[in-house]
Amino acid sequence: MVMNSEGGETQDMTKRCRYGHLHPPAVVKAASKNPTRESHGKPRPYHCPECGLMSKEETVPEYWVEYADLESARQAGHPDACKTCFPQRRCP
Numbered sequence: 864m865v866m867n868s869e870g871g872e873t874q875d876m877t878k879r880c881r882y883g884h885l886h887p888p889a890v891v892k893a894a895s896k897n898p899t900r901e902s903h904g905k906p907r908p909y910h911c912p913e914c915g916l917m918s919k920e921e922t923v924p925e926y927w928v929e930y931a932d933l934e935s936a937r938q939a940g941h942p943d944a945c946k947t948c949f950p951q952r953r954c955p
């Protein structure tokens with residue numbers, strides 16, 4: 864009788880962030896470019912809009928792009944979730 868909403872095998876279409884939102888319907892944001900960091904070609908993760916990293920790092924607000932869902936972010940080149948705002952909750 865347990866709804867398996869956590870999924871597991873398939874790609875997660877929704878994620879719960881550390882701030883308690885469910886994404887989607889909450890949007891995610893990712894930097895389309897970053898003036899200060901990493902030019903080593905690593906894909907940038909997407910973040911919850913409330914992620915502390917977004918304001919901590921010296922980023923340019925205009926570079927942040929908002930995505931309606933995780934799939935849109937993935938297709939735009941952000942395959943991974945930020946580890947800070949989307950802590951991985953894999954049970955041992």
Ligand SMILES: [Zn+2]
Nearest residue numbers: 910914945948
């Ligand atoms: Zn983040």
Ligand SMILES: [Zn+2]
Nearest residue numbers: 880882884911
């Ligand atoms: Zn969130």
